[in-house]
Amino acid sequence: MVQVNPHSNSQDIERFIESAKQTYDERLAAKLEPEHAGEIVAIEPNSGAYFLGEDEIEAADSARAAGHNGPFYFLRVGSRYAHRLMTPRR
Numbered sequence: 511m512v513q514v515n516p517h518s519n520s521q522d523i524e525r526f527i528e529s530a531k532q533t534y535d536e537r538l539a540a541k542l543e544p545e546h547a548g549e550i551v552a553i554e555p556n557s558g559a560y561f562l563g564e565d566e567i568e569a570a571d572s573a574r575a576a577g578h579n580g581p582f583y584f585l586r587v588g589s590r591y592a593h594r595l596m597t598p599r600r
Contacts, residue, residue: 511556514581529555530583531590542587550592552582566592 512526530553552561552569563569566584584592
């Protein structure tokens with residue numbers, strides 16, 4: 511179990527991220543991608559719990575309403591990222 515907070519070191523944060531991505535790949539992708547592609551999933555890797563929403567706020571609100579306080583890692587279902595920033599083409 512990886513505990514992270516705003517004062518965590520970069521190694522703990524990386525372990526948290528990898529744990530969340532592993533949870534998505536191994537347990538959630540096959541379950542969520544057929545019906546929820548494009549939605550945001552909030553993953554609480556320490557418990558394995560996940561919550562869906564149209565955006566991060568909605569997913570986090572769903573988690574908190576269910577009694578989970580995170581921390582959460584957010585991904586867009588069907589993607590490796592929640593958002594992807596791209597530079598303009600020239």
